[in-house]
Amino acid sequence: SQQGEEDPQALSIQEGENATMNCSYKTSINNLQWYRQNSGRGLVHLILIRSNEREKHSGRLRVTLDTSKKSSSLLITASRAADTASYFCATGGGSNYKLTFGKGTLLTVNP
Amino acid sequence: DAGVTQSPTHLIKTRGQQVTLRCSPISGHKSVSWYQQVLGQGPQFIFQYYEKEERGRGNFPDRFSARQFPNYSSELNVNALLLGDSALYLCASSSETSGFTGELFFGEGSRLTVL
Numbered sequence: 001s002q003q004g005e006e007d008p009q010a011l012s013i014q015e016g017e018n019a020t021m022n023c024s025y026k027t028s029i030n031n032l033q034w035y036r037q038n039s040g041r042g043l044v045h046l047i048l049i050r051s052n053e054r055e056k057h058s059g060r061l062r063v064t065l066d067t068s069k070k071s072s073s074l075l076i077t078a079s080r081a082a083d084t085a086s087y088f089c090a091t092g093g094g095s096n097y098k099l100t101f102g103k104g105t106l107l108t109v110n111p
Numbered sequence: 112d113a114g115v116t117q118s119p120t121h122l123i124k125t126r127g128q129q130v131t132l133r134c135s136p137i138s139g140h141k142s143v144s145w146y147q148q149v150l151g152q153g154p155q156f157i158f159q160y161y162e163k164e165e166r167g168r169g170n171f172p173d174r175f176s177a178r179q180f181p182n183y184s185s186e187l188n189v190n191a192l193l194l195g196d197s198a199l200y201l202c203a204s205s206s207e208t209s210g211f212t213g214e215l216f217f218g219e220g221s222r223l224t225v226l
Contacts, residue, residue: 031213040199042115042217043154088153092213098144098167099215101153 006089006105014110019076021105023089024069030092032065032072033099037086046074046087079109113138115218117202123224124192132187132221136204142166143185144215145177146201154201160185189223197225 007022025032031050035043049056049065049072056063062075076083086106090099116135124130136143142161146154156169160179179185183204189196199222203215 033213035217040150040220040222042201042219043203043215045214045216048214090153090213098156098159098169099154099213100156101146103151103153 117218134202140204
């Protein structure tokens with residue numbers, strides 16, 4: 001079963017615009033991670049935010065976490081065509097390495 | 112440094128056959144996990160191995176099995192293939208350091224088509 005649910009399922013924007021994706025989850029977590037997948041290939045880890053953190057930045061990425069609402073958001077600023085990919089949130093980790101992924105958001109950035 | 116490598120990259124099987132997928136983790140990583148990703152869905156956890164022992168198993172039938180070798184490489188076996196087993200099978204490795212944070216390093220996957 002899927003723990004996280006991303007919203008929207010698909011997002012299409014123009015280069016230079018910001019893209020925001022949301023993730024909701026159901027149970028308590030140790031951390032929440034975001035991964036990126038290009039066209040059915042392997043997943044690449046983007047960023048991890050711990051349950052005691054509220055916001056984290058990495059380059060053009062900004063992640064927020066609201067444990068009271070069991071939700072997270074991923075913001076990509078100044079998007080580029082190369083950002084076109086599917087983005088997944090994942091919960092779990094810690095001593096149990098199992099991650100539970102959502103269904104993902106397909107982001108298309110038009111040149 | 113080489114990342115996680117998987118083989119084969121693509122394969123086609125018929126119903127009832129058996130398949131073996133292989134994975135080599137990043138050098139120094141002792142944990143290997145397997146995930147199944149059906150088209151349009153997120154990856155689903157199948158197995159996790161650490162130091163050659165199974166640490167976790169997802170909600171998959173006994174037709175799915177795996178093992179980890181002394182060099183930390185791993186194989187995933189699926190017997191009696193069904194059409195629904197068609198998917199991208201992803202292997203991921205993690206170090207003792209990254210493992211406690213949960214970060215996984217994925218290979219490019221093996222795409223299995225069952226006809």
